[in-house]
Each structure stands twice: as C-alpha cells, then as structure tokens.
Amino acid sequence: MIQEKAKEIFDRASEEIGSVSTTKDLYELKVKYLGKSGEFSLLMRDLGQLSKEDRPIVGKEINVLKRQLTEMLDDKQQALQSSEMAEKLEKDRLDLTLSGPTRVRGSRHPLSLVMEEIVDILANIGFSVRTGPLIESDWYNFEALNIPKDHPARDMQDTFYIDETHVLRTHTSPIQIRTMEKEEPPIRILAPGSVFRCDSDVTHSPNFYQIEGLLIDKEVSMAHLKGTISYFVKSFFGPEIETRFRPSFFPFTEPSAEVDCSCPKCKGEGCRLCSHTGWIEIGGSGLVHPKVIEYAKLDSKKWQGFAFGFGIERMAMIKYGIDDIRLFNENNTDFLSQFI
Numbered sequence: 001m002i003q004e005k006a007k008e009i010f011d012r013a014s015e016e017i018g019s020v021s022t023t024k025d026l027y028e029l030k031v032k033y034l035g036k037s038g039e040f041s042l043l044m045r046d047l048g049q050l051s052k053e054d055r056p057i058v059g060k061e062i063n064v065l066k067r068q069l070t071e072m073l074d075d076k077q078q079a080l081q082s083s084e085m086a087e088k089l090e091k092d093r094l095d096l097t098l099s100g101p102t103r104v105r106g107s108r109h110p111l112s113l114v115m116e117e118i119v120d121i122l123a124n125i126g127f128s129v130r131t132g133p134l135i136e137s138d139w140y141n142f143e144a145l146n147i148p149k150d151h152p153a154r155d156m157q158d159t160f161y162i163d164e165t166h167v168l169r170t171h172t173s174p175i176q177i178r179t180m181e182k183e184e185p186p187i188r189i190l191a192p193g194s195v196f197r198c199d200s201d202v203t204h205s206p207n208f209y210q211i212e213g214l215l216i217d218k219e220v221s222m223a224h225l226k227g228t229i230s231y232f233v234k235s236f237f238g239p240e241i242e243t244r245f246r247p248s249f250f251p252f253t254e255p256s257a258e259v260d261c262s263c264p265k266c267k268g269e270g271c272r273l274c275s276h277t278g279w280i281e282i283g284g285s286g287l288v289h290p291k292v293i294e295y296a297k298l299d300s301k302k303w304q305g306f307a308f309g310f311g312i313e314r315m316a317m318i319k320y321g322i323d324d325i326r327l328f329n330e331n332n333t334d335f336l337s338q339f340i
Contacts, residue, residue, distance in 0.1 A: 002046055002058050009039050010065045017072050023080045030073050036199075040066050110339045111209055111328055114316040115192050118211055121235045122190055125228065127213060130189045132175040134196075138165045140174035144295040145252040160196050160206075168196035173252060176214045176307065180296035185303050187216040192312070205325050209312035216288070216298070216305035222255070225285055225306035229259055233282075237264045237319065244279065253286025253307055264318060273321065280318055283310040 013033045020026045033039050043062060047055050119129060132140075142151070152158070160168040175191035192211040199206060215224070230243045241264055245257040260281050263274035270276040285308035290300035313325050320339070322328075327335050 002043065002050070003061055006040070006043055006062045006065055009033065009043065010069060013039075013069055014072060017076050020076065020080070023077060023084060026073065026077055026080060033069060034066065034073075040069075104333050104337075107337050107339055109328075109336060110316045110320060110322075111312050113339055114319065115209065115211060115312050117236065118232070118310070118312075118315070119190055119192065121232055122213060122228075124235075125231065126188045127190045127215075128188070130175050130179050130191055131193060132169075132172070132178055132191070134169060134194060135162055135166055136169040136174045138167065140177050141167050141169055141171075144177045144292065145173050146289050146291045146295070147251045151251065158197055158199070160198060170197055171195050171309065172210050172212045173307075173309070176212065177292070177296050179214070180216060180293070180298055185216045185298065186218075187214060187305075189214050205313065205329065208325070210309055211312060212307060212309040214288070214305060214307045216293075216303050218303065220287065220304040220306055222257075222287060222306070225287065225308065228306070229285060229308060233261045236315070237261060240267060242268070245285070248284065248286075250284055250286055252289050252292050253284075254289045256284065256286035259283045259285050259308070265321065273318070282315065282318065283308060285309070 013029070016029055017026070020029055031038060035041065040062065044059070047059055047062075050058055119127075159170055162168065172191040172193045172195060175193070176189070179187060179189050179191075190211060190213050193209065194207060195210050196207050213228070215228070226243070226245065233241055233243045240262075242262040244260045246260065248256045248258045250256040258281055260279040262268035263271060263278055263280050265271055265273045266278065268278040270278050274280050286306065288305035288307050293300040293303060293305065313328060316322065316328070317325065
C-alpha cells in the first residue's frame, strides 16, 4: 500500500516537473514533494505502521524514488536556469548608441521602515529599545525562558547550534531576561533584532527579524496586554482593524494567546490574503510565566508582566501585500524602490 502511494506521488511529481516553466515554480514543487513537510517526508512517517521485516525494504524503495525525483528536479533546474539566462541576455542586450544609465536612487528597506514604525508607535506609550548578542548561551535562549532540555525547540532542525552550550538566538526573548537581570522594575521595553532558525521556503527564512515587547510591573493583567496590542494594531494597520486572542501555549507565558487582526486588505470580509477567513495571525503573547520572573532573580509574588512578539517580515508582508519572504533579501532595486 505504501509502495503504491509512493509510486503515485512519484508519477504525479514527474508529470508536474515536465510542465514547470520557471525556477521559482520548480522550487515550490521541490518543497511540495521533498520539503520537511512534503509528501515524501509525510509518507516516510507511515513506515512505523509496517513490521520490522518490511520497514527497511519499503523504506529503500521510497528512497530510490526520492533520489530519482531529486535528479529529475536538478536536471530541470539546470535546463530552466540556462533558458532563463539566455532570455535575460537577449532582453538585456546593450545598445552602445544609447546614453549611459542614470544613477539609481536608494530607498529605505521595507523591513527597516516597518521596524521603526512599530518602535515609534509603542514608544508613545513608554516602551524603549534594548538589544542583545546574536550568539546566545543555552541559559538565556532556553533555560531562563522555561524551555526544558526535551522541548521540541531544542531539535537540531530548528536551531543553529554553535557548540553544546551556545546557539544563534532563535528569538529576541533573551534580551528580556538580560534586561530583567540588570534593570529595576517597572520595565517597559522592546527587543527588535535578527534571529535564526533552520527553515526556508516562500514564507520562512533561516535569518529573519522579530520585535518583542515586555512589561514588568505590579498587578499586571491580560486586560493590560489586550489594550496594548489593540492600540498597536489600530495604529499600525488602521483604526478600523479589530484584534482577537486565541488560547495557545508558550513555555515562557501563562496564560498564552495567539494574536489575530482583521484582514487589513478586505477589512474582515474575506479575501486571498486572509484565506477567506477575515482574520490574519500576527504574533504571540501572554502573561510572563512566574518561573521566568524567578529565573531573572525577581520576586514573582511582587512583580508580574506581559510579553508579546511579532515577526517583522510577516508584518511587512501583511502591510504591503507581499507574498514571498525571499524578496526582502534579494536586493532587487525595482522591488525596493516601491517603498519610501
């Protein structure tokens, strides 16, 4: 049964490869079938249903099909790259009788614009910026944030490990711990910056940007968190945009909630951007877990807090209607010149 399904997936992929006409579409096809959540990867998980005798035999057959599919993808990519290069050379052929090109004027990067706008909005209600190192110790990146040794975030597929005790930070949350250790409450800070995770497709990048907020004070409640985020969303996307919170789980907050806003494009009516739901997820939030406050050497009975985090690329994609995260790093002047 699994072999038949693998052959069906292989035949379908082979047919789609033959009809692909651009390297971008070919990359998406590769992710669809061979990516971390691709059809072949999901099929390999079904091997656990087989007996110990059949498992290596079926697994070997699936791997043969995967190798053949990989070779087909590589051959197709080389052919498409050659074709696209030839087309580009023909299109970009120089006419030496023309006058020289004008100097292209630079513009602000959309990620910088979005990050600065978020900081400016929240600075109006007392938040100020803190920064921290890109290479973090295990303690600040995981342990002090109530992420135990066996948590999935420790998996090598998610985290870039420098050595056994240091990583490229996976979020800007370590800045929160460092600030609580150094500064006396009340605290009201923003932690923007670059973070790193082992993931890459049209909506994920191994190097991306986050901004997190932290407030530590006495008698802090979910009402304060909701009011702060609602104020931010209306200031950033427009006064007509609504906010909702969905229960979730994060090791460093309790209770925790995912934050959605009504779609800025269709105003909640439903469109392609919001998958016709009228809502778009923009980040996570919650009340700071008492253990995290204690790890930062503060008295959790005296001090409480809330925290929230947004992905800068995601906020920019929603605000400007961008559908491919890779555009932010390609340095295409035609793309970047749209933003002022």
